[in-house]
Amino acid sequence: MTEPTPQDELLRLDKVKKYFALGTAPWQRSQSVKAVDGVDLVVRRGETVGLVGESGSGKSTLARLSTRLLDPTAGRVSVAGQDVTRLRGRRLRPVRRKIQMVFQDPQASLNPRQSVGTILTTPFKAQGIRPTRAQLVELLSQVGLSEEHLERYPHEFSGGQRQRIGIARALAVKPDLLICDEPVSALDVSVQAQVLNLLADLRDELGLSYVLVAHDLAVVRQVADRLAVMYLGTIVEEGPASEVYSSPAHPYTRALLSAVPVPDPGAVRDRIVLTGDVPTPIDPPSGCPFRTRCYKAEDVCATTRPVLQPVAGGDHRVACYFPEPPAPLELSNPPLSERTP
Ligand SMILES: Nc1ncnc2c1ncn2[C@@H]1O[C@H](COP(=O)(O)OP(=O)(O)OP(=O)(O)O)[C@@H](O)[C@H]1O
Ligand code: SF4
Ligand SMILES: [Mg+2]
Numbered sequence: 001m002t003e004p005t006p007q008d009e010l011l012r013l014d015k016v017k018k019y020f021a022l023g024t025a026p027w028q029r030s031q032s033v034k035a036v037d038g039v040d041l042v043v044r045r046g047e048t049v050g051l052v053g054e055s056g057s058g059k060s061t062l063a064r065l066s067t068r069l070l071d072p073t074a075g076r077v078s079v080a081g082q083d084v085t086r087l088r089g090r091r092l093r094p095v096r097r098k099i100q101m102v103f104q105d106p107q108a109s110l111n112p113r114q115s116v117g118t119i120l121t122t123p124f125k126a127q128g129i130r131p132t133r134a135q136l137v138e139l140l141s142q143v144g145l146s147e148e149h150l151e152r153y154p155h156e157f158s159g160g161q162r163q164r165i166g167i168a169r170a171l172a173v174k175p176d177l178l179i180c181d182e183p184v185s186a187l188d189v190s191v192q193a194q195v196l197n198l199l200a201d202l203r204d205e206l207g208l209s210y211v212l213v214a215h216d217l218a219v220v221r222q223v224a225d226r227l228a229v230m231y232l233g234t235i236v237e238e239g240p241a242s243e244v245y246s247s248p249a250h251p252y253t254r255a256l257l258s259a260v261p262v263p264d265p266g267a268v269r270d271r272i273v274l275t276g277d278v279p280t281p282i283d284p285p286s287g288c289p290f291r292t293r294c295y296k297a298e299d300v301c302a303t304t305r306p307v308l309q310p311v312a313g314g315d316h317r318v319a320c321y322f323p324e325p326p327a328p329l330e331l332s333n334p335p336l337s338e339r340t341p
Contacts, residue, residue, distance in 0.1 A: 009081065010177045010209055011043040011066055011099065016075030018061050022282070034281045035061040037233035037289075038075070040308065043177060048203065048210040050220030050241060052256070053230030054278055059213045060104075062230070063181045066211065067101045068092055080176075093127055100170035104182040106162035110154040116140070116165055117150040123172040131172070139168045142205075143198060160191035167198065177209045184219060196222060217256060221245065229253045232289040233281055238308065239316030249311045249323040252290050288320070296322045 016039045019032040036058045043049050051059050064070040068077060068084060077085045084095050100123070103109035110119055120139055124131040137147045143164040154162055163183060170178055180199065184192040200223055202208055214220045220227065220241070227241040229250065237250040248254045255272040276293045279285055285292050291301040300321055308317040312326050 008045045009042050010045055010079065011041070011211070012076075012078040013039050013041045013062075013066065014076040014078070015040060016062075016065055016077060017073045018058075018065055018070060019073045031282055034233050034284055036065060036072075037281075037284070039233075039235055041228060041235060041238070043209055043211055045176065046207065046209055047225045048212060048223050050224030050227045051211055051213045051230060052215060052217055052220055052227065055215060056278060056281065057230040058233040058281070059215075059230055060181050061233075063101065063179045063211065063213055067099050067179055068095050069101065096123070096126060096175075097173050098175055099177045099179060100173065100175040102163075102166050102170050102178055102180040102183050105186045106159065106166045107154070107186070109166055110162060110169075112154050115151055115153055116145075119154075119165060120150075120169055120172055123169055127173055139172055142171060142202065143168045158191070159187045160195055163187060163195050164198065167195075167202070171202070171206075174206075175208070177211070179211045179213070181213045182215070183212070185214070185216065192219070199223065229256070232279065232284050234289055234305075234319065235308065236290065236320070237316075237318045239311070239314070243314070243316045247324075247326050249316070249318040249326070250290075250320050251294050251296050251322075251324065254324055298322070 016036060017034070018036040019034050022031045022033060024030055039062060041049075051062065053059055061070065065072050065077065068087065072085060075085070076083055079095050079098050084092070087095065117136055120136050121131055133150075136150060140146055140149055145161065145164055145168070149157075154165070157165065167183075183199065184195050187195060196219065199210065199212075203210065210223070212220055212224060224241040226239065227244040228235050228238040229244070229252065230236070231252050237244060237248065237253045244253065245257065248257050255274045258272040272295070274293050279289070279292055285302070287300075287302040287304055288294070288297070288306055291297040294301065298321070306319045306321050308319045310316065311318050311323060
């Protein structure tokens with residue numbers, strides 16, 4: 001097997017932080033929201049990385065930092081081996097050509113006063129290109145829409161169709177990597193699978209890579225090769241999706257997964273119920289960010305933050321002083337009397 005080159009690393013984040021300053025009165029101590037607090041992440045060509053975590057864990061902020069829609073407070077963002085952390089304005093064009101974003105709410109992310117044709121022209125213009133009508137029609141056909149839709153406006157479409165337009169806009173400049181921030185969570189359950197299937201087909205046809213942000217583990221389970229689990233602005237576990245799913249090492253991942261239904265209808269997972277609220281990212285706990293809700297916390301967990309370490313020597317990594325041993329998440333078969341026929 002050949003060694004991966006820096007160009008194979010479509011995206012690399014090194015110790016990336018984003019602190020949002022909060023407006024405070026002059027006599028008060030200045031405060032900030034530590035939305036992303038020291039994240040390392042690599043996305044390689046051809047892979048789909050699922051990024052999961054509860055609401056407020058920093059997933060959208062990380063997505064926007066990765067596409068350089070936000071400036072990081074600290075750390076480094078590299079795209080295809082090039083440091084792009086401090087690029088601005090027109091110098092960001094090459095980044096936009098390689099990485100595009102699909103947003104959660106297609107209703108909010110499409111300008112209601114622009115026709116589909118105008119919406120699809122915008123990313124070309126940002127690259128200084130004037131697209132032909134044929135190029136716009138081809139984009140629409142890639143997402144299952146057609147030429148007749150070019151002159152229509154966003155309100156004339158269903159939610160699923162609007163998200164298809166959002167995906168077509170992201171594909172316009174032929175990016176290598178799409179960062180999809182909860183691309184189906186605003187859609188009816190009935191059309192979620194269609195949009196996920198479209199993303200999977202596009203990956204196969206165009207050789208795309210994805211970061212797929214979701215708080216619904218069942219959504220990423222369908223498509224992710226690798227999984228990264230976020231908690232309070234940090235990645236607490238990361239690795240091949242099948243391994244993280246079958247043998248979660250971090251107590252938080254274990255709790256999240258214990259709530260996900262398993263395919264075998266006869267088996268149920270022993271449910272770990274998380275108690276307590278997610279602490280505020282303005283004043284996160286010392287040491288391990290999860291320690292206030294962890295069923296395994298000990299004194300050491302309050303002193304120093306654990307860093308990601310390999311589990312059993314592979315590329316499955318966990319940030320925990322007392323990770324769960326590599327073993328399947330326990331399944332138990334309920335007594336026959338409790339099973340539904
Ligand atoms: N512009 C901003 N100014 C101040 N705080 C912000 C800003 N954007 C996000 N935050 C805060 O940063 C934290 C992380 O937010 P983010 O939207 O990244 O979370 P998320 O994981 O995407 O959540 P969700 O699942 O609800 O979309 C939250 O506490 C949020 O309130
Ligand atoms: S480091 Fe300690 S508190 Fe944090 S997840 Fe591991 S056991 Fe729990
Ligand atoms: Mg979000």
